[in-house]
Amino acid sequence: MSTVSSLLSGMAAVMTPTNFIASIIGVLIGTLTGVLPGLGITGALALLLPASYGLSPATAMIMFCGVYYGAMYGGSTTSILVNIPGEGASVVTCIEGYEMAKKGRAGAALAVAAIGSFIAGTMGTVGLTFFAPMLAKAALAFGPPEYFAIAILGLVLLFNISGKSPLKSALMVMIGLMVGTIGFDPMTGVSRFTMGIINLEDGIEFIIFTMGLYGVGEILASICKPEEQGEMMKFKFRDLYPNREELKRSLPAMFRGGILGFLIGLMPGPGMTISTFVSYAVEKRLSKHPEEWGHGAIEGVAGPESANNAANAAQMVPLLSLGLPFNSSGALLLAGFMIHGVAPGPMLMSTNPDLFWAIIASLYIGNVLLLIINLPLVGVFASLLKIPINILLPIVMVITFTGAYAINNSLFDLGLLLLFGVLGFILKQAKFDLAPLVIGMFLGSTIEKGLVQGMIISNGSFMTLLSRPLAGTMLKIGLAVLLFSILRSIYRAMKARKAAVV
Amino acid sequence: MLEKAVSGALVIISIAYLYMAKGLSFGSASQPGVGFMPTIVGAMAVVLSIINFISVMLKKDNKKANKKDDDTAPKMDIIKLVKFVAGCIVYVFMLDYTGFLIATFVVMVYLLKVTEVQGWVLPVIVSAGTSLGFYIVFEKMLGVLLP
Numbered sequence: 001m002s003t004v005s006s007l008l009s010g011m012a013a014v015m016t017p018t019n020f021i022a023s024i025i026g027v028l029i030g031t032l033t034g035v036l037p038g039l040g041i042t043g044a045l046a047l048l049l050p051a052s053y054g055l056s057p058a059t060a061m062i063m064f065c066g067v068y069y070g071a072m073y074g075g076s077t078t079s080i081l082v083n084i085p086g087e088g089a090s091v092v093t094c095i096e097g098y099e100m101a102k103k104g105r106a107g108a109a110l111a112v113a114a115i116g117s118f119i120a121g122t123m124g125t126v127g128l129t130f131f132a133p134m135l136a137k138a139a140l141a142f143g144p145p146e147y148f149a150i151a152i153l154g155l156v157l158l159f160n161i162s163g164k165s166p167l168k169s170a171l172m173v174m175i176g177l178m179v180g181t182i183g184f185d186p187m188t189g190v191s192r193f194t195m196g197i198i199n200l201e202d203g204i205e206f207i208i209f210t211m212g213l214y215g216v217g218e219i220l221a222s223i224c225k226p227e228e229q230g231e232m233m234k235f236k237f238r239d240l241y242p243n244r245e246e247l248k249r250s251l252p253a254m255f256r257g258g259i260l261g262f263l264i265g266l267m268p269g270p271g272m273t274i275s276t277f278v279s280y281a282v283e284k285r286l287s288k289h290p291e292e293w294g295h296g297a298i299e300g301v302a303g304p305e306s307a308n309n310a311a312n313a314a315q316m317v318p319l320l321s322l323g324l325p326f327n328s329s330g331a332l333l334l335a336g337f338m339i340h341g342v343a344p345g346p347m348l349m350s351t352n353p354d355l356f357w358a359i360i361a362s363l364y365i366g367n368v369l370l371l372i373i374n375l376p377l378v379g380v381f382a383s384l385l386k387i388p389i390n391i392l393l394p395i396v397m398v399i400t401f402t403g404a405y406a407i408n409n410s411l412f413d414l415g416l417l418l419l420f421g422v423l424g425f426i427l428k429q430a431k432f433d434l435a436p437l438v439i440g441m442f443l444g445s446t447i448e449k450g451l452v453q454g455m456i457i458s459n460g461s462f463m464t465l466l467s468r469p470l471a472g473t474m475l476k477i478g479l480a481v482l483l484f485s486i487l488r489s490i491y492r493a494m495k496a497r498k499a500a501v502v
Numbered sequence: 503m504l505e506k507a508v509s510g511a512l513v514i515i516s517i518a519y520l521y522m523a524k525g526l527s528f529g530s531a532s533q534p535g536v537g538f539m540p541t542i543v544g545a546m547a548v549v550l551s552i553i554n555f556i557s558v559m560l561k562k563d564n565k566k567a568n569k570k571d572d573d574t575a576p577k578m579d580i581i582k583l584v585k586f587v588a589g590c591i592v593y594v595f596m597l598d599y600t601g602f603l604i605a606t607f608v609v610m611v612y613l614l615k616v617t618e619v620q621g622w623v624l625p626v627i628v629s630a631g632t633s634l635g636f637y638i639v640f641e642k643m644l645g646v647l648l649p
Binding site for chain 2 (some may be wrong): 048168178181187188393394415418430431460
């Protein structure tokens with residue numbers, strides 16, 4: 001049977017009433033947990049696993065896949081509306097999305113995020129359908145040196161994502177890396193920089209860090225501005241959706257984000273979040289409206305939101321074709337498969353083709369359902385901004401605290417959330433950029449694991465790392481980009497000094 | 503002023519981090535220890551933070567420009583900020599003692615008064631609705647065990 005006819009039979013299996021309802025329930029729960037900060041895909045799947053015992057394997061898998069996709073769709077909502085990223089993959093959306101919301105274009109940003117998620121999610125699913133086994137094998141070529149190299153390359157390319165002071169950005173990356181080393185050493189389990197605080201031994205949760213810096217920091221900044229109290233946003237119904245110009249600018253970004261996200265998502269580890277940062281950097285570089293970046297450029301929402309959904313689909317590739325989860329949500333999805341006696345991997349397609357194709361088909365149908373559900377919700381979510389800001393701020397504060405508590409059921413996390421909120425507020429007032437701090441913290445553990453394991457494998461020779469084809473190429477590109485950036489900033493500084501003298 | 507203070511604090515934090523990292527085993531290039539990466543990162547942070555601090559301190563203070571900025575920049579209500587943060591700190595402790603519903607209700611009323619919502623009826627209704635609404639969504643619908 002050809003791929004297309006197998007897919008069609010999978011579609012027929014999903015369209016049975018029970019499976020279709022399961023898909024709807026899955027995408028609804030996924031959207032809800034995506035919208036609520038803190039929970040994300042992992043939280044949603046963890047909550048749903050025990051509830052799926054009574055279902056047939058196919059129905060349960062279809063529901064899990066709905067949750068998996070739905071959570072990524074909903075993730076952008078709080079980033080755009082209140083500058084609180086629900087998970088790592090939504091951090092970048094805050095930068096332009098929240099600026100758009102401040103200008104009364106929250107609806108347009110939310111709609112573009114939903115459309116981009118649909119387009120890129122479908123592109124990712126097409127990639128998964130036709131290239132899964134081949135791509136999974138390629139992804140396995142990555143070893144510790146390659147993880148290290150890609151993380152370093154990512155840092156070099158992204159550290160000055162906002163284009164402000166390179167020195168301050170580099171310092172923020174280092175501080176982020178320092179925060180990332182708090183807790184158990186990933187290799188030996190030795191506790192570091194915890195100052196005897198037991199709760200710090202597991203390290204600092206990335207999402208608590210970002211929710212604090214961005215979300216709580218923004219709330220505190222708004223509290224300080226007396227002129228904003230009692231204000232509410234005014235917008236008309238037609239302002240809720242993107243206009244023709246915005247759609248025209250967003251579409252290429254969505255397709256680029258889809259391709260980038262899918263390729264980056266194939267790498268083990270934090271592909272989804274990295275894909276959003278890379279997409280943002282690419283769109284910023286290609287933009288014909290450089291003056292809008294940092295002030296609400298729609299491509300900065302369309303690209304990253306598309307990238308994270310395509311990466312989400314790509315992370316299903318190794319799971320379905322090799323039975324290997326490349327991230328925590330993949331691991332939970334795998335647990336869901338196992339609970340129902342399904343072992344994903346190379347044998348799934350040959351031993352249980354009906355189930356395999358039903359899962360793939362459910363991803364296509366889930367994407368369509370999510371677009372149908374999310375576009376009308378744009379108006380509802382955007383209307384939240386009509387609430388006077390002095391009422392909205394305490395509500396957002398409480399939902400941020402509740403979402404943060406739900407991650408680990410820890411009151412200590414709430415203390416950290418507040419601490420990072422104050423830190424984010426102070427750094428922002430002192431003109432330090434938060435994005436490099438977040439990138440440093442996020443890539444810290446990948447860099448450390450890759451570096452330490454890579455050095456052991458290469459017997460302490462950095463040249464051996466450079467001689468590996470993939471890792472070496474990435475490190476050389478990173479070095480070239482770094483040198484170019486340094487020379488460019490020296491040239492700019494000299495030019496500015498010359499102009500000042502004249 | 504704040505920029506200078508933060509830049510100075512970052513130098514101190516970086517030095518303190520590097521000092522603590524030196525207490526961990528560095529290992530060797532072929533057998534990196536637990537302090538391998540922290541020492542490298544700490545050293546780089548110290549260098550960068552010192553360069554940043556010097557460049558911030560050397561920035562020419564154009565008093566006229568600063569005064570103009572001060573005149574046009576929005577004034578910050580620091581007292582309100584302190585009251586808001588204090589409310590959040592109390593909330594974290596209250597959650598442990600009184601549980602989610604009571605703590606959220608009480609702190610919401612307080613935060614709404616801090617943000618100058620007029621009267622008592624609206625703050626009480628919003629606080630009751632928020633605490634009950636989030637309780638139903640998180641605890642009842644999503645199965646999260648709230649304190």
